[in-house]
Amino acid sequence: MHTVKIQKIMSDFGYRTGLTTSLHPPKRYLWTDSFAVCNFLELFIQTGQDRYKEEAFALVDQVHAVLGKHRDDDSRKGWLSGLGEEEGKLHPTVGGLRIGKRCNERKPGEPHDDRLEWDQDGQYYHYLTKWMHALNRVAVVSGNLQYNRWALELAKSAHSGFTYTSPNSQTKRMYWKMSIDLSRPLVQSMGQHDSLDGLLSYLQLMSTAVDDLKTSSELNLDMEISEAMIMCEDMNWLTDDSLGIGGLLTDAFKLTQLIAYSNFQMTHMLSTLLHFAKRGLDAFALENVLHYPAEYRLAFRELGLSIGLQTITKMMLMIKDHLDDFPQQQSLILQLKEFSSHLPLQEKIENFWQTVANQKSKTWSEHIDINSVMLATSLGPSGYLLLSH
DSSP states (O other): OOHHHHHHHHHHHHHHTTSSOSSSOOOOOHHHHHHHHHHHHHHHHHHOOHHHHHHHHHHHHHHHHHHTBOOTTSSOOSBTTOOOHHHHHHSTTTTOOOOOOSBOOOOTTOOOOHHHHTTBOOEEHHHHHHHHHHHHHHHHHHOOTHHHHHHHHHHHHHHHHHEEEOTTTOOEEEOSEEOTTSSSEEEOSOOTTHHHHHHHHHHHHHHHHTTOTTOOGGGOOHHHHHHHHHHHTTOOOOOOOHHHHHHHHHHHHHHHHHHHHHOOOOHHHHHHHHHHHHHHHHHHHHHTGGGSOGGGOOHHHHHHHHHHHTHHHHHHHHHHHTGGGOTTHHHHHHHHHTTGGGTHHHHHHHHHHHSHHHHTSHHHHTTHHHHHHHHHHHHSTHHHHOSOO
């Protein structure tokens, strides 16, 4: 257990980003905050101290109040959805959520600049799915299913805003980045794993909604699930990027849990995800990136892989414990065993980025919030990885 280390990381994060002090203005960033919510839940589960659950609640509220509204340097004010103040508080996610980038979004008519775009605000679909996951985890851990309803409202808005029908192929596609108000694409290409993240997030939310009598029929995601399933058909998930591989593995574990707990017949997709994750991990290992000095590495990307690698043993145990749900049990176990030579990478990554000298590098300090929060997730991943309490 690394409880004390996680407590210190999350305490520093809360203070530094204005969550637990009024001395600093709120500094919210949707990806980082999604992991942070799950870390606070993990601390609550580990320690039983209600203050960590309350910090998860407070972070959700602050994210909605900041990223669910227009920027201070924007002429537009109020909720992204256009709802009035009180109605917006009841439905804070129906307009989506901003990324939280440093600069305002590119204005209509302004030329696209790849370099500038990374620092400009807007909405990312894969960040929104991370927030759906965080809201779902709060709902499950706290028992307050309002958080899952907010996640369902976000899923509806995100799917509607990001998907479109290609005029050439008449197939459904997704934009990578949308404007703050979801009215226009800022980056038209499709994220490699976005449709997969969407499909699994929708299934996750609907699995929780089954037990919620207050979830209205308007929040049913059957159409979104069907369209995401079609977008996932024949996709090549292969990547040699550490964060991407980690994401594939965490998606595979999410799918394993959905098969085991919610009886989804999707073992073929699980096998496919493991196949691509293994090929990507083989390629990543050959690049020898983990021997580079800290100045040439990005901690949060590697820590994404560290988190993902911790799912291998968990998947193996879950499949063995739910034999009836996995008709391809033996072949799946064999696939998972093929990862064994790569498992030491997880500890290697964690140890490297816990070293004080490496945390003095610019690549750590310039991204300290996302780096430290994902290190905490790697040290205590259950709050993020598990779909049940």
